[in-house]
Amino acid sequence: MSLLTNMISPSFVFCCISMFLFIDCQDKFIFPLTRIIDTVTSVNTYFRCGCVFLVKSLEQESQGKFSTDRVVYEQKLLASRRVASAVLPLPFPAGVQCGRNRPLMVITQHHRAVGLQEQFSGSHAMSNFFWLLFLDKSSSLEEFFTDINIPFDCEFLVAQPENDHAVGLTEVYRVSPTLPLQTYRFGNWTPDGGLTWPSRGFYHRRNNLQGLTLKTGLKLEGNNSESLNRVETKTFSGVVSRIWRQLENEMNFTTQYYEPEANTCNSSTSNASCAGINGMLQTGQVDVSNAATRMSAVRLATVDFTVPIGESRFYIVIKANDVFIKKWIVFATPFSLRLWIAVACIMVVSAICLTEIQVLERRNDEGNTEDFSFVTAMFLVVGVFCQQGHNISTKSTPVLLTFVTSYLTAVVLFACYSAGFVSYLTLRHSQLPFTDFKGFLKDGSFELLAMKRSVEWDYFKSSSDDVLREIYSKFLLRLEVSHPDTALEGLQRVCHHTKVAFIICTDDMMTYVDKINCTIVRIPEASFPASVAFALAKGSHFRGLFNHRLQQLRRNGVLNMWNWYVSSKMRHRVDPPKPSISIRVAKPILYVLAVGAVFAVGVLTVEICTKHISSVLRLAKGKLYAVQIG
Numbered sequence: 056m057s058l059l060t061n062m063i064s065p066s067f068v069f070c071c072i073s074m075f076l077f078i079d080c081q082d083k084f085i086f087p088l089t090r091i092i093d094t095v096t097s098v099n100t101y102f103r104c105g106c107v108f109l110v111k112s113l114e115q116e117s118q119g120k121f122s123t124d125r126v127v128y129e130q131k132l133l134a135s136r137r138v139a140s141a142v143l144p145l146p147f148p149a150g151v152q153c154g155r156n157r158p159l160m161v162i163t164q165h166h167r168a169v170g171l172q173e174q175f176s177g178s179h180a181m182s183n184f185f186w187l188l189f190l191d192k193s194s195s196l197e198e199f200f201t202d203i204n205i206p207f208d209c210e211f212l213v214a215q216p217e218n219d220h221a222v223g224l225t226e227v228y229r230v231s232p233t234l235p236l237q238t239y240r241f242g243n244w245t246p247d248g249g250l251t252w253p254s255r256g257f258y259h260r261r262n263n264l265q266g267l268t269l270k271t272g273l274k275l276e277g278n279n280s281e282s283l284n285r286v287e288t289k290t291f292s293g294v295v296s297r298i299w300r301q302l303e304n305e306m307n308f309t310t311q312y313y314e315p316e317a318n319t320c321n322s323s324t325s326n327a328s329c330a331g332i333n334g335m336l337q338t339g340q341v342d343v344s345n346a347a348t349r350m351s352a353v354r355l356a357t358v359d360f361t362v363p364i365g366e367s368r369f370y371i372v373i374k375a376n377d378v379f380i381k382k383w384i385v386f387a388t389p390f391s392l393r394l395w396i397a398v399a400c401i402m403v404v405s406a407i408c409l410t411e412i413q414v415l416e417r418r419n420d421e422g423n424t425e426d427f428s429f430v431t432a433m434f435l436v437v438g439v440f441c442q443q444g445h446n447i448s449t450k451s452t453p454v455l456l457t458f459v460t461s462y463l464t465a466v467v468l469f470a471c472y473s474a475g476f477v478s479y480l481t482l483r484h485s486q487l488p489f490t491d492f493k494g495f496l497k498d499g500s501f502e503l504l505a506m507k508r509s510v511e512w513d514y515f516k517s518s519s520d521d522v523l524r525e526i527y528s529k530f531l532l533r534l535e536v537s538h539p540d541t542a543l544e545g546l547q548r549v550c551h552h553t554k555v556a557f558i559i560c561t562d563d564m565m566t567y568v569d570k571i572n573c574t575i576v577r578i579p580e581a582s583f584p585a586s587v588a589f590a591l592a593k594g595s596h597f598r599g600l601f602n603h604r605l606q607q608l609r610r611n612g613v614l615n616m617w618n619w620y621v622s623s624k625m626r627h628r629v630d631p632p633k634p635s636i637s638i639r640v641a642k643p644i645l646y647v648l649a650v651g652a653v654f655a656v657g658v659l660t661v662e663i664c665t666k667h668i669s670s671v672l673r674l675a676k677g678k679l680y681a682v683q684i685g
Contacts, residue, residue, distance in 0.1 A: 097250035105156035362585035389475025491580035501529035
């Protein structure tokens with residue numbers, strides 16, 4: 056009795072029913088259910104999916120209890136293999152997700168099912184899931200997927216039986232709905248060996264766009280027709296264009312360029328008819344933009360970006376204020392006060408030495424040197440320190456040693472003075488009114504401009520820094536209606552007004568610095584970084600392939616051209632050139648020369664007059680003396 060009770064237990068009854076159900080249904084399905092479950096488990100393990108969804112059509116649901124029992128049995132088999140599963144009807148309900156991982160969608164296609172492909176094709180964002188479809192061996196993939204578009208970045212596998220035990224897995228996708236179906240042998244599943252997967256990565260298998268034409272937005276300068284002709288014939292230069300041409304060759308696609316009607320939409324806007332390249336991407340007029348686009352969190356809401364192709368930086372720039380000190384102290388700036396005192400002492404000591412040596416030699420009647428006073432010796436020493444010669448001929452060894460020592464000292468001091476003085480004249484820098492954002496806010500005398508709806512505008516608006524938010528509210532919002540539409544317009548306004556500051560990135564500075572008639576200077580610490588990338592339409596299926604190729608270019612050093620180009624051009628084009636010495640700069644030196652010349656003429660006049668007066672007095676005194684004698 057106990058044995059009979061154990062035999063009719065609920066678990067025993069369920070197993071018997073499942074066994075009879077499984078045996079009864081073998082001829083109604085593609086291949087054995089256990090093989091399907093084993094294949095699903097292996098694929099789920101390979102892709103590391105969080106869960107499995109069993110996709111069922113409305114026709115399968117209409118089969119009633121038979122279909123329900125089979126689904127329950129499938130879920131129990133998956134659960135025994137520690138695979139979480141659930142059933143999803145077609146069309147999918149909204150919000151289907153599986154934690155942080157992409158789920159695996161499994162479609163067990165019955166050989167009598169009609170129109171199932173029309174139900175799941177386009178019913179959801181297919182690229183958000185992994186797909187596994189079971190088809191019979193006789194089904195043709197080209198015919199089955201005739202009206203089905205499998206996106207380029209969608210991992211869609213088709214499982215078909217190959218013999219009594221093996222299951223073949225084929226990867227299918229389309230580059231474009233109008234292009235042929237692409238297939239790739241993904242691997243096999245066998246009971247003994249399990250799943251064999253491909254040795255090549257996803258984008259190593261899908262690296263060819265089959266000559267697809269990408270509609271590309273590009274902002275052009277100057278004559279639009281001429282610029283478009285240069286672009287179409289691929290003769291325009293630049294780092295970004297060279298990177299894009301390399302992507303064309305490696306990914307096998309062509310570019311058809313479109314220019315926006317107005318280049319004013321650089322960020323998000325409440326206006327749905329937003330213009331510019333960003334607007335063209337939002338409305339689907341273009342697929343991608345190969346312009347160097349600055350990335351921002353606000354723009355991510357409307358477009359997608361590739362991985363960065365380079366780094367840029369935004370600076371506050373102002374008109375260079377060439378301030379030069381026109382004071383007589385300019386001649387003393389190369390040396391410190393202590394050094395000037397030391398030089399004066401050396402000159403006085405040298406003059407005293409020459410005078411004393413001359414006095415001692417004359418006392419000893421050696422007669423090896425000319426007679427000169429302390430004043431004459433002082434003039435000689437000053438001439439020596441000014442690199443001037445003299446006409447004194449002497450055989451006195453002490454005098455010669457004194458001159459040699461003075462000349463050696465004078466040469467070193469003169470070289471140091473000349474280097475410092477020339478550097479002061481030629482390498483002078485503008486005196487910056489502020490050096491950072493806090494200094495700009497504290498100064499308060501400048502107007503701050505930024506391009507409308509731009510990255511820099513969003514940076515100040517969404518910043519967590521109190522100083523930047525205050526700058527946004529006090530300066531950017533105050534003059535919103537007068538902000539420039541282009542970088543060139545902003546730089547021109549900086550040139551026209553000395554109290555106007557403009558926020559601009561380094562690559563725009565390099566582009567327009569030759570088109571303005573003034574010298575601009577960057578505020579070194581009033582800056583923030585920005586990444587540059589290609590922009591794509593939101594949800595683009597080719598973003599992953601672009602990222603894969605750009606990462607390869609980065610590893611190969613090609614993308615380093617961007618940073619090299621920016622840094623080198625910044626040194627030669629953005630920073631002000633070394634100024635030449637103008638008459639205004641040399642004016643104090645000319646003043647000294649003029650004063651010296653006038654003083655020399657005055658001294659000469661005084662000497663001549665003194666000598667003439669002395670001669671007249673001497674002559675008059677002689678006549679008077681003769682009269683007295685006579």
